Amino acid sequence: xxxxxxxxxxxxxxxxxxxxxxxxxxxxxxxxxxxxxxxxxxxxxxxxxxxxxxxxxxxxxxxxxxxxxxxxxxxxxxxxxxxxxxxxxxxxxxxxxxxxxxxxxxx
Amino acid sequence: xxxxxxxxxxxxxxxxxxxxxxxxxxxxxxxxxxxxxxxxxxxxxxxxxxxxxxxxxxxxxxxxxxxxxxxxxxxxxxxxxxxxxxxxxxxxxxxxxxxxxxxxxxxxxxxxxxxxxxxxxxxxxxxxxxxxxxxxxxxxxxxxxxxxxxxxxxxxxxxxxxxxxxxxxxxxxxxxxxxxxxxxxxxxxxxxxxxxxxxxxxxxxxxxxxxxxxxxxxxxxxxxxxxxxxxxxxxxxxxxxxxxxxxxxxxxxxxxxxxxxxxxxxxxxxxxxxxxxxxxxxxxxxxxxxxxxxxxxxxxxxxxxxxxxxxxxxxxxxxxxxxxxxxxxxxxxxxxxxxxxxxxxxxxxxxxxxxxxxxxxxxxxxxxxxxxxxxxxxxxxxxxxxxxxxxxxxxxxxxxxxxxxxxxxxxxxxxxxxxxxxxxxxxxxxxxxxxxxxxxxxxxxxxxxxxxxxxxxxxxxxxxxxxxxxxxxxxxxxxxxx
Numbered sequence: 001x002x003x004x005x006x007x008x009x010x011x012x013x014x015x016x017x018x019x020x021x022x023x024x025x026x027x028x029x030x031x032x033x034x035x036x037x038x039x040x041x042x043x044x045x046x047x048x049x050x051x052x053x054x055x056x057x058x059x060x061x062x063x064x065x066x067x068x069x070x071x072x073x074x075x076x077x078x079x080x081x082x083x084x085x086x087x088x089x090x091x092x093x094x095x096x097x098x099x100x101x102x103x104x105x106x107x
Numbered sequence: 108x109x110x111x112x113x114x115x116x117x118x119x120x121x122x123x124x125x126x127x128x129x130x131x132x133x134x135x136x137x138x139x140x141x142x143x144x145x146x147x148x149x150x151x152x153x154x155x156x157x158x159x160x161x162x163x164x165x166x167x168x169x170x171x172x173x174x175x176x177x178x179x180x181x182x183x184x185x186x187x188x189x190x191x192x193x194x195x196x197x198x199x200x201x202x203x204x205x206x207x208x209x210x211x212x213x214x215x216x217x218x219x220x221x222x223x224x225x226x227x228x229x230x231x232x233x234x235x236x237x238x239x240x241x242x243x244x245x246x247x248x249x250x251x252x253x254x255x256x257x258x259x260x261x262x263x264x265x266x267x268x269x270x271x272x273x274x275x276x277x278x279x280x281x282x283x284x285x286x287x288x289x290x291x292x293x294x295x296x297x298x299x300x301x302x303x304x305x306x307x308x309x310x311x312x313x314x315x316x317x318x319x320x321x322x323x324x325x326x327x328x329x330x331x332x333x334x335x336x337x338x339x340x341x342x343x344x345x346x347x348x349x350x351x352x353x354x355x356x357x358x359x360x361x362x363x364x365x366x367x368x369x370x371x372x373x374x375x376x377x378x379x380x381x382x383x384x385x386x387x388x389x390x391x392x393x394x395x396x397x398x399x400x401x402x403x404x405x406x407x408x409x410x411x412x413x414x415x416x417x418x419x420x421x422x423x424x425x426x427x428x429x430x431x432x433x434x435x436x437x438x439x440x441x442x443x444x445x446x447x448x449x450x451x452x453x454x455x456x457x458x459x460x461x462x463x464x465x466x467x468x469x470x471x472x473x474x475x476x477x478x479x480x481x482x483x484x485x486x487x488x489x490x491x492x493x494x495x496x497x498x499x500x501x502x503x504x505x506x507x508x509x510x511x512x513x514x515x516x517x518x519x520x521x522x523x524x525x526x527x528x529x530x531x532x533x534x535x536x537x538x539x540x541x542x543x544x545x546x547x548x549x550x551x552x553x554x555x556x557x558x559x560x561x562x563x564x565x566x567x568x569x570x571x572x573x574x575x576x577x578x579x580x581x582x583x584x585x586x587x588x589x
Contacts, residue, residue: 001140
């Protein structure tokens with residue numbers, strides 16, 4: 001199993017999760033984060049750490065976000081590892097909870 | 108748990124630590140973890156893993172879901188590919204890692220028989236002896252069904268000494284460092300003993316969890332350098348990773364070990380590994396027999412051998428094995444004998460074997476104390492002295508206690524020993540060493556799994572293990588006569 005960063009991270013990218021991840025398995029893109037599914041150790045600490053509830057256990061991933069399982073696996077191979085918390089994106093507040101953010105995912 | 112695990116004050120590494128941390132590389136790991144039963148139930152586990160549970164076994168487990176007997180709620184189910192490959196051909200390993208309805212058949216026992224929470228001055232720290240135990244991870248690569256930290260792993264609420272309920276939090280570097288410094292300053296100002304507890308300087312930290320080896324190298328390195336900088340002279344790493352995922356002990360890890368030793372030569376690392384059964388590290392042939400190694404001893408699983416050899420090649424660290432004796436896993440004198448012999452051959456000291464704790468939901472795993480002693484004693488027949496160093500320990504809240512002897516013979520003239528007696532010896536006090544070496548003698552009770560099963564047959568109690576027990580008059584009389 002793995003944990004999966006879902007749609008609500010896009011354009012927010014708070015990065016509280018990377019600070020609690022014992023395995024350092026977060027990877028950073030221009031406007032979202034992803035989890036490397038092979039490196040994730042299933043500890044669940046990132047789920048409550050996310051201020052916008054963007055992270056799910058693979059088994060709890062909402063059906064309309066199922067594509068994020070593959071997206072996490074794919075992008076974690078390409079993007080750089082992130083282990084230190086940084087400031088969220090400037091418009092994080094406005095974008096929290098906005099539907100259909102997937103179209104804005106920047107690679 | 109959420110933000111409560113984040114400390115207000117962020118830990119700032121010293122410049123020495125910073126220089127070391129800059130040399131640390133994280134490795135890449137592929138544990139292929141399967142968590143939960145869901146993927147076994149819906150058949151989405153890799154094809155060869157589908158046979159781990161029979162349809163009948165899954166059906167029985169599903170029926171318990173949502174009830175008090177839900178085994179996944181008691182302890183999350185988790186396995187790595189490496190452990191699955193070993194368990195395929197090993198009944199004991201399957202018992203260790205597979206969920207089983209028996210786990211919740213008897214929910215008797217105490218929530219915290221070692222009174223651990225009363226020794227926790229800071230979140231994530233248990234301070235006993237001159238040793239502090241810290242929880243640095245809330246999971247392992249795979250989960251032993253008999254784990255007695257299931258409240259941490261499953262994030263259950265535990266009662267604090269002040270009566271409040273909250274899940275156990277993890278240790279935070281800044282908080283632990285602040286506590287160590289303050290404690291040791293108080294000890295130094297008071298001439299070597301803490302004014303309130305009588306404890307000595309805190310000089311050793313045991314990193315536990317969960318398994319510290321699930322932490323990335325950088326996170327481990329941050330802990331080690333912070334502990335070393337705060338004056339800790341030994342760091343123990345309590346880990347089952349050599350059994351669950353030996354590839355974690357890779358080149359990047361050993362490079363970090365060497366860089367740490369170069370930066371902090373005075374801070375020693377002590378690896379406390381956890382092998383329960385030789386099937387966890389020995390290769391087997393088609394008939395399921397261990398294979399003689401032409402170079403001596405028995406043939407090991409190559410990745411496990413590499414992990415242990417990598418540690419053993421570094422003379423400034425030590426490796427000790429300790430394991431509980433668990434029903435259906437290693438209550439087997441022959442397996443224990445082979446394990447002790449192979450450990451010692453490969454530079455792993457046999458430290459402790461443990462009696463299972465009398466924790467809620469542990470009845471399926473407990474082997475009676477006297478039986479455990481007999482099994483270990485039997486296993487050590489045929490071992491040389493240096494191979495037979497392991498002692499049998501049972502953790503009283505007053506301190507670690509050795510089950511030193513079980514005799515079938517009555518003590519002449521001493522009532523209560525007609526069926527023989529058991530000698531318990533306090534190895535250490537939880538606060539100071541004052542009572543070390545003191546003994547308690549109880550009449551035999553072959554069904555006993557915990558101290559309280561001897562409440563009515565205490566013969567002699569120099570160690571004070573039964574000081575809090577209100578004893579029936581007849582027993583007190585016996586004790587006076589004794």
